[in-house]
Structure formats: C-alpha cells, structure tokens
Amino acid sequence: MKASTLQAKFIQIRSNKLFEIFVVSVIIFSALLVGAKTYEMSATIYAIAKFFDWFISAFFLIEITIRFLAEHRKRNFFKDFWNIFDTLIVIISLIPADDTELALVARLVRVFRVLRMISIIPELRILLVSLIKAMPQLGYVMLLMFIIFYIYAAVGSTLFATINPDLWGNIIISLLTLFRVMTFEDWTDVMYETMEVYPFSWIFYLSFIFFTAFAFLNMVIGIVVNVMEQENAKARVEALEEEGEPSLKEISEQISKLQLQILSMDNNKVS
Numbered sequence: 001m002k003a004s005t006l007q008a009k010f011i012q013i014r015s016n017k018l019f020e021i022f023v024v025s026v027i028i029f030s031a032l033l034v035g036a037k038t039y040e041m042s043a044t045i046y047a048i049a050k051f052f053d054w055f056i057s058a059f060f061l062i063e064i065t066i067r068f069l070a071e072h073r074k075r076n077f078f079k080d081f082w083n084i085f086d087t088l089i090v091i092i093s094l095i096p097a098d099d100t101e102l103a104l105v106a107r108l109v110r111v112f113r114v115l116r117m118i119s120i121i122p123e124l125r126i127l128l129v130s131l132i133k134a135m136p137q138l139g140y141v142m143l144l145m146f147i148i149f150y151i152y153a154a155v156g157s158t159l160f161a162t163i164n165p166d167l168w169g170n171i172i173i174s175l176l177t178l179f180r181v182m183t184f185e186d187w188t189d190v191m192y193e194t195m196e197v198y199p200f201s202w203i204f205y206l207s208f209i210f211f212t213a214f215a216f217l218n219m220v221i222g223i224v225v226n227v228m229e230q231e232n233a234k235a236r237v238e239a240l241e242e243e244g245e246p247s248l249k250e251i252s253e254q255i256s257k258l259q260l261q262i263l264s265m266d267n268n269k270v271s
Contacts, residue, residue, distance in 0.1 A: 010070035023063055023120055030056045031114040053110070060090045060113070082119035089113055126235055130228040137223045145216050152208050153178055159201070160194050181205060182212045 013019055071077040118124040153174035160168040167177045181187040194201040
C-alpha cells in the first residue's frame, strides 16, 4: 500500500465523527474509572480496573499515532499546543508507576487525561482560549475590585471591630467577611448585627454588593463574552479557509476590483 493511500486512510479515520465520539466516550470512561478507584475494591475488581486502565492508555497511544500520521507535514503536528499536551499526557500515563513511589504521580496524570476532552471538542477549546485571552483585561477589573474590597474592609474593621471581632477584627478577617457578603452567604445576619449599633449600616452592605456582585460581575461577563465572540469569528474564518471558501474580506476586495473595472470601462466609453 502506498504511503499516500495509507495517509488518506488515517485522515479519513481522524475526520470520522464516529471515531471522535468513540474517543470522547473513552475519555469519559477513563474519568469514571479514576473515580471508581477512589472506592475500596476487591482483588478481582481491581484487576479488571487495571486492565481497563492499560486498555485506555493503549487506545490513546493508537489515537495520537493516527492523528500524527494523518498530518501532511509531521513538524506541524507539534506546532499545535493541544497536540503537545495530548502527547505528553499519553506518554506519561504509559509509565508503569503503580507499584513504585511515583504511584501518586501516575494517578494524578490519569486524572488529567480528562482534560483531553478540551483538545478533542473544538467548542471547549474556544471557551478555554477565550478565558485565557480575557485574563489581561480581567486583571484590571480584579485590581479595581481589590481596591473596593480593601476600602470597604478598612471601613468595616474601623466601625464594626468592637461589635464582632471574629468578623471585623482586622483587615484580613474583614476581607473574608466581605467575600461572604458578596457571595450572599448569610450576609443578612452580618448586616443585622451591625445595624443594632449603626442603624444606617445597611448602606455600607448594599453599596458594597452593588459594586461587587452586580457591577463588577457584569463587567467580567461582558469581557469574556466579547472575547468569545472574537474567537468564534476567528474559528469560522479558519473553517472557511480549510473548506476553500472565500472570506468576507476577500469577497469585499473582489467587489472593489469589479467596481474599479466598471468605472474604468465607463471612463473609456466617455472618452
């Protein structure tokens, strides 16, 4: 069999939806197997689980090999971060470390095999990449939120420390208390306690909740959604390029060229 024919078969297998579904199913089964190992097992059940574990490792090795052989240029395979991630997880999980001092590391690596779901499903990749790319903008929001937290914690510690030292004794404890208020964890109990001494202290809590739980949360959601829209648009453009269809930019360029040609033809007729 020619190498080109063999590669075409590997490409066909890699692009097959049933194969992708089976890979996802194996990843889910791998996750369930890791969870099952946290329970006490009999010797027979443990031997069966160990067999399935090695079967999963062997399948992942075959699957990553198929994806590698299906690549037209083998060097491009390792230019993709997810391919490198999958390869490292598969290779490390093949190391027989169950009966050694590295047994804990081996179990942890098998847990991380669940992350392969992200590399297999494009939608999950877009979500994760969007979150990572949004981090720089989210950093400024987090910094502003910390400033608000710190100001309110300092005010709360100054006013309410004598009321309840366990909640407002110092700036660190006050920050934890404010985090409790922001997450609405029995925050009314904290408010009513201080209102017995300061009746208008409800302004302190409601303004803090408005800034953190409402305003900043909506800012975070807006940033992440904006980045996700950009990543989805980028993914659609890449899909069109792979299918050989012209992008909107190329179509607009062609329309502009046609308009220029029509104008030049009109000018020639007038002259």
